[in-house]
Amino acid sequence: MKTLQDTVIGLNLDNFLVRQHRRAVEKYREPKEWVGINDEKRKELVEEIAPLPSERGFGTEEAKRFDLLMFSLQLALMKGSKRFDTLQKQLLEIASALEDQTGIPAIAHQAVLIEEIQTDQWWEGVTVPLLELVRLRLRDLVQHIEKSRKAIVYSNFADEIGDGVEHELPQVGEADFARFKQNARHFLKAHEDHIVLHKLRQGRPLTPTDLSELEKMLLDAGIGEAGDIERARETSKGFGRFVRSIVGLDRAAVRDAFGEFLAAGVATASQIEFINMVIEHLTDQGVMDPALLYEPPFTDLAPTGPEKLFDEEKVTRLFTKIQAINDSAVA
Numbered sequence: 001m002k003t004l005q006d007t008v009i010g011l012n013l014d015n016f017l018v019r020q021h022r023r024a025v026e027k028y029r030e031p032k033e034w035v036g037i038n039d040e041k042r043k044e045l046v047e048e049i050a051p052l053p054s055e056r057g058f059g060t061e062e063a064k065r066f067d068l069l070m071f072s073l074q075l076a077l078m079k080g081s082k083r084f085d086t087l088q089k090q091l092l093e094i095a096s097a098l099e100d101q102t103g104i105p106a107i108a109h110q111a112v113l114i115e116e117i118q119t120d121q122w123w124e125g126v127t128v129p130l131l132e133l134v135r136l137r138l139r140d141l142v143q144h145i146e147k148s149r150k151a152i153v154y155s156n157f158a159d160e161i162g163d164g165v166e167h168e169l170p171q172v173g174e175a176d177f178a179r180f181k182q183n184a185r186h187f188l189k190a191h192e193d194h195i196v197l198h199k200l201r202q203g204r205p206l207t208p209t210d211l212s213e214l215e216k217m218l219l220d221a222g223i224g225e226a227g228d229i230e231r232a233r234e235t236s237k238g239f240g241r242f243v244r245s246i247v248g249l250d251r252a253a254v255r256d257a258f259g260e261f262l263a264a265g266v267a268t269a270s271q272i273e274f275i276n277m278v279i280e281h282l283t284d285q286g287v288m289d290p291a292l293l294y295e296p297p298f299t300d301l302a303p304t305g306p307e308k309l310f311d312e313e314k315v316t317r318l319f320t321k322i323q324a325i326n327d328s329a330v331a
Helices: 002-009 022-027 041-047 061-079 084-099 111-117 120-124 129-140 148-151 174-188 195-201 208-220 226-236 239-245 253-257 269-285 291-294 313-325
Strands: none
Touching: 002 129, 022 041, 022 084, 061 084, 061 313, 084 111, 084 129, 084 174, 084 291, 111 129, 174 208, 174 226, 195 208, 195 226, 195 239, 208 226, 239 253, 253 313, 269 313
16 A cells, blocks of 8 residues: 555646646545445546656566555455465576576575475465565565566556456466475485485586486375476476586586686686676576676676677677587486
8 A cells, every 4th residue: 555655646736747637636646535445436446646757766567566466365365365376386487597596696596485485385374465575575686587588577467457357377387396496405405315316416428328217216206296397398498407507506617617708817807797697697507598698697797798708709608608518417
């Protein structure tokens, strides 16, 4: 409710469009008018106030869409709506996508909350204030979700105020796979000393036998089913890449691999910082799409990409090195 009041306060009465609805705007600037919203007031807010341009900043498009998801989820919880399960799955998929980006400090800072959201225990005691906490802490982070998965944020939601017609949300079937991935993450991190996982974290090439052993480990532990394994293989372009995206790479091994780019007296401070960002990403994610070098946070340092800092030959070697590390997870 406070957010809606602030929105009305952000309406500029000098604006031509706002001025035409001055009476309603001035009315809803008063806190008392927000006590006991009946059908008449709701109609007035929707028809007169909602279409007006507020000067209050709401952040990125992704943040505003996340707000819509969370407000819809809170409303569904209060009303006991059957849409709750559908919206819950949408939030689970977003949490899973954020968890894949913990190399970004702001996301890493909320890692505990992001992990908790994906557990059944958290949802057993969920309340509206808890959902609002999630909205406030994660709304500015969803913009960092990898481009290939951003469709989960751009979804259309049914208008709860209207006739209740429901819209199917895309990719809601992803929630079960997100739960499998979460369970696999906890299991594999608890068994990092296994010889195959050690090879994987060191960036050493795997054999088909190694991959079969990894699959058997998860199945024997009851972490998912054969269908989950197959889906992991397809989505990550190889089961080894899927596992390494979960367990990451050994930092020392990655740093050694990029030693030529960090030579003292040769590399500039900006070059070293750029390569260290690559090392951080690979250490955390285990694999890396070279195209990410042309997106934030890399473009914060080199706006036009690595060519801004390195000559053509070194850029080629950088891409080759990243690809070699990616390929080492594929038997």
